[in-house]
Amino acid sequence: MSPSPESSVESLVNREYQYGFVTDIESESLPPGLNEDVVRTISAKKQEPAWMTEWRLKAYRRWLEMKEPHHWANVSYPVIDYQKIIYYSAPRTAKPLGSLAEVDPELLRTYEKLGIPLSEQKLFAGVAVDAIFDSVSVATTFKETLRKQGIVFCSMNEAIREHPDLVQAYLGSVVPPNDNFFAALNAAVFSDGSFVYIPKGVRCPMELSTYFRINTADTGQFERTLIVADEGATVSYLEGCTAPKRDTNQLHAAVVELVALRGATIKYSTVQNWYAGDAEGKGGIYNFVTKRGKCAGDDSKISWTQVETGSAITWKYPSVILQGDRSVGEFYSVAVVNGKQQADTGTKMIHVGRDTRSTIVSKGISAGQGNNSYRGLVKVLGRASGARNYTQCDSMLIGNRCGAHTFPYIDVQNPTAAVEHEASTSKIGEDQIFYLKQRGLNTENAISMIVNGFCKEVFKELPMEFAVEAQKLLGVSLEGSVG
Amino acid sequence: MLEIINLHARVGDKQILNGISLQVRVGEVHAIMGPNGSGKSTLAQVLAGHPAYEVTAGQATFQGRDLLDLEPEERARAGLFLAFQYPVEIPGVSNAYFLRAALNEIRKARGQEELDPIDFMDLAEEKLKLVEWGPDILSRAVNAGFSGGEKKRNEILQMAVLEPTLAILDETDSGLDIDALRIVAEGVNRLRRPDNATVVVTHYQRLLNYIVPDFVHVIAAGRIVRSGGRELALELEAKGYEWLTEAVPA
Ligand SMILES: Nc1ncnc2c1ncn2[C@@H]1O[C@H](COP(=O)(O)OP(=O)(O)OP(=O)(O)O)[C@@H](O)[C@H]1O
Ligand SMILES: [Mg+2]
Numbered sequence: 001m002s003p004s005p006e007s008s009v010e011s012l013v014n015r016e017y018q019y020g021f022v023t024d025i026e027s028e029s030l031p032p033g034l035n036e037d038v039v040r041t042i043s044a045k046k047q048e049p050a051w052m053t054e055w056r057l058k059a060y061r062r063w064l065e066m067k068e069p070h071h072w073a074n075v076s077y078p079v080i081d082y083q084k085i086i087y088y089s090a091p092r093t094a095k096p097l098g099s100l101a102e103v104d105p106e107l108l109r110t111y112e113k114l115g116i117p118l119s120e121q122k123l124f125a126g127v128a129v130d131a132i133f134d135s136v137s138v139a140t141t142f143k144e145t146l147r148k149q150g151i152v153f154c155s156m157n158e159a160i161r162e163h164p165d166l167v168q169a170y171l172g173s174v175v176p177p178n179d180n181f182f183a184a185l186n187a188a189v190f191s192d193g194s195f196v197y198i199p200k201g202v203r204c205p206m207e208l209s210t211y212f213r214i215n216t217a218d219t220g221q222f223e224r225t226l227i228v229a230d231e232g233a234t235v236s237y238l239e240g241c242t243a244p245k246r247d248t249n250q251l252h253a254a255v256v257e258l259v260a261l262r263g264a265t266i267k268y269s270t271v272q273n274w275y276a277g278d279a280e281g282k283g284g285i286y287n288f289v290t291k292r293g294k295c296a297g298d299d300s301k302i303s304w305t306q307v308e309t310g311s312a313i314t315w316k317y318p319s320v321i322l323q324g325d326r327s328v329g330e331f332y333s334v335a336v337v338n339g340k341q342q343a344d345t346g347t348k349m350i351h352v353g354r355d356t357r358s359t360i361v362s363k364g365i366s367a368g369q370g371n372n373s374y375r376g377l378v379k380v381l382g383r384a385s386g387a388r389n390y391t392q393c394d395s396m397l398i399g400n401r402c403g404a405h406t407f408p409y410i411d412v413q414n415p416t417a418a419v420e421h422e423a424s425t426s427k428i429g430e431d432q433i434f435y436l437k438q439r440g441l442n443t444e445n446a447i448s449m450i451v452n453g454f455c456k457e458v459f460k461e462l463p464m465e466f467a468v469e470a471q472k473l474l475g476v477s478l479e480g481s482v483g
Numbered sequence: 484m485l486e487i488i489n490l491h492a493r494v495g496d497k498q499i500l501n502g503i504s505l506q507v508r509v510g511e512v513h514a515i516m517g518p519n520g521s522g523k524s525t526l527a528q529v530l531a532g533h534p535a536y537e538v539t540a541g542q543a544t545f546q547g548r549d550l551l552d553l554e555p556e557e558r559a560r561a562g563l564f565l566a567f568q569y570p571v572e573i574p575g576v577s578n579a580y581f582l583r584a585a586l587n588e589i590r591k592a593r594g595q596e597e598l599d600p601i602d603f604m605d606l607a608e609e610k611l612k613l614v615e616w617g618p619d620i621l622s623r624a625v626n627a628g629f630s631g632g633e634k635k636r637n638e639i640l641q642m643a644v645l646e647p648t649l650a651i652l653d654e655t656d657s658g659l660d661i662d663a664l665r666i667v668a669e670g671v672n673r674l675r676r677p678d679n680a681t682v683v684v685t686h687y688q689r690l691l692n693y694i695v696p697d698f699v700h701v702i703a704a705g706r707i708v709r710s711g712g713r714e715l716a717l718e719l720e721a722k723g724y725e726w727l728t729e730a731v732p733a
Binding site: 429430431432434435436437438439440441442443445449450452453454455456457 | 531532533534535554555556558559560564565567570571572573574575576581584585586588589592624625641645
């Protein structure tokens, strides 16, 4: 007899996690635990200026006073012992690198295995990559090409040293160190990340991409990304992540800040495939991330697209502050949970300026015993006349043991605003699967096609290279059904 | 080509088919008629392999293979096509993408090369002519938001693309306007070849003026209660089903 839709989708999504290997490379780690000395040591290892050390310490002191937001999201997990986490780990060879030739071959092999070859000729044409291994950036490609247009694309570390005025002007301007518990922790101990600056009127000629990899056991990853698009600039940025399979949970508490000045456009896409833990829910990444963009200038635009398939727990709400008049915020999301995964994700759109517009399209897919929550806030402040929001929130259930929840919060303080919310929940139907099988497709491809169709509005927002990645992740052939 | 012997099937606890026997040879057209709820669609679904229906007795062979032993997709790849009474919507998946994926599965099974999107579009354009449709329908999502009649016509478009050896059309004529009925019937006729066969399930003798059957069968309460030629349909039109079904124990 043919397998039930549940079992076949489970086997599809449950395919052996293929990025679960460990790189055997000597690394230099601080002992587990956190105190002011650890913060100072991280800062010293990075050869940071005094202002940066101070900034971290201030954040650390705020963090001590804050409480973990345990009961806010619809997720549950055991208490995290922050003194058992390693806050800094770097491949031993990591010194500031002049060129790719200096990168440890073992690291290059790791990225090859992950499908991210770092040698420039082998890269996807038109994608520049910053590769982050545990706590440090190991390689940034196409730097020279970009520099010719005045574009800065480098590790955060390097930016702090080489572009201190830009960093000082914008770091923490969107996500202040005291924003929330995890953001404060990140501000204190972040070890690296990517920095992007696109000068006035420049359209970045290639996709910029960061690839995050956690390798060392018990390490937390706390990277910090800052992207600034100056007036009239345009950039598209991609983020991908994987981690080895380990049976202890690992914490990933990143911060991403986007700043779009007048007339600028930033598109930020994520395909998140951290290790999700095994079938019993053992191990996996806790993904507690603060991502926020500020449309600081008039007529600016920030667009988040995310495909979330990994992590044991995902807690993340990429948000946009629509400060400039006529600015536009978008959020397109696919979140897949299976096994014992939990995801509580969504967005916040804060309308401050006049005639600002936001669009939210969220697609949640739940299988196994997974639990998927959408949480979205649309806030329209008094000054935001003519603000518009459209929210569409669809859930698909595969099987009977999974869950989908929707928590929309709407707070409108301007009577001329229009906020529209649509939600649907559907079960993948035996009749749909049978129909496709009757036309010659096997069960696996039939489910892929149905799920893929369900996610279409989000996938079509992804840059081509990532659409392919997303398709592989869902075991879906996207060809032709996108765009 | 298709031989059904004493087929019994049920869904859940409900016995629906109570011993159907039927033989379809290449080149033939068979019409199946019968009252609502008599088991016509069930027969079609069982032949296509719908997992909700359990075969409790009997056999079915298709081109010498044990049909009931095959997965639904294997039956499709072997050349069995079912035009659904209620075609299913697949939101977000374009008709073109779906049709090409299906065609390539079937071509693979036939040992033919897969078609790339460009060759496929050439072929699809030819097939669209058969159902008198423009290319717009290819970029729409499969059956999503289609009218009842459009869904039925889309089934025939799929049939035209997939070129089955045995097509079972389950009330494809229901819900079609007069022009669409002519288009669909002509399409089916033009797809007839000496080496394929067609089974049409219908309530209306009108369809059989276009698609002229070699045999007409009447199903009642899960059995074939009468078989005859073309004229049986006319007789049914005049007399209804009662004279046939009264004799049959429920
Ligand atoms: N999945 C199902 N669950 C429960 N009952 C079913 C199911 N499928 C069919 N039946 C029942 O079996 C009987 C035969 O149904 P079937 O659809 O085969 O009839 P039909 O001859 O095609 O009728 P119509 O002319 O109305 O299309 C009906 O009583 C129907 O309610
Ligand atoms: Mg029927």
